[in-house]
Amino acid sequence: MNDIDTRLDAIRGTATPKAHNARTIAALTSNPGCTRRSVLDAAAVDKQALSEHIGYAAPFGMSGFAIARGNSFETHVKANGCAELLRLLREHLDLPLPEVSYDDLNSVAGRETLEARHLRTRQLLSRALRSGDDAGTLFDHPLLRLTIAGRPVYLEPDLVAFRLRGRFHVVEIKSFPVIDGRADASKVAAAATQSAVYVLALRELVAELGGDPGIVSHNVFLVCPENFANRPTAELVDVRKQVTVVRRQLTRLADIGGLVAELPAGLTLDLRPDERGVATRPVAELRTALDAIDARYAPECLDTCEMARYCRAGAAGRAAALGRPVQEDLGGVDSLRAAIGLADGSRAPGEHEFEAARLLQLAERLRREALGGAA
């Protein structure tokens, strides 16, 4: 354990490290410039427990209904030896074979430890890499691994379609619908980022096994229900951009030492749980510690980070709290009070604020005219 690990462990305190998954790793990319999130995630802090204790709990994660619907759809796609999936692969990837082999890595001879499943995944991929066989092979529940801030994290793609014309394709099964050929763009974007995490993990494994990581395709196979029925449809989604973004954020977490070095000595977010697991740390003390880590709140945080309500309260009155488009429009005027002052002329513009002041005054005049016209 090096100094950075010791420091991160001290920041987390007595709690066990919070495990990551592809969804949480994908969420890291939503606000890559936020030091607070980077430090909390590198230290594997349980952000949900932390936000609850300081009085800013946010409902987060998928609802029970959404999870049940997702499981039901996945079961349907994989039923009868993945019959529906094979139909889609034939249609979209010109799968030339009437049959493909299928390996379920969920259970290894009754042992289901993560290490055993990961080892089995390695063995099967290694064998496939050496075989040179061009046949399609489906791996169900493979267990991949990525290193996040120095810690190994296990990841489980829904399925990997393997070794078709010499390439691996990640298959991602999602339960949001494709209606008349269109799906919710934000959901597709989230699925693409999550798939990019799997692509990276699979490339890492192929490289460890001595193979060429480039054989893992950047085109992932996204399977969703079509219209309002349960019948699956699929699209190939290019995740090159998302792979780059995820990789950049993982590098930032790996280089967390520089950010941690800036923090006050002895800073800890330990909840100090008692013997029943109830947090005893004074809330004011914990908020002070948290405020010592720079945050960069944006409205998107509400969808992607458990700390969002706390950070939003901290950003009140700042242009950033209204989102990046507003922030950019205000051209460097960070405080909303200052923006209002520039707009109504009660505040003189600073050296770099003349253009922003001109636009704000124009907007204010138009607003007054519009309101006057309405009256």
Ligand code: SF4
């Ligand atoms: S909610 Fe807070 S900690 Fe999370 S990403 Fe946004 S600013 Fe950073």
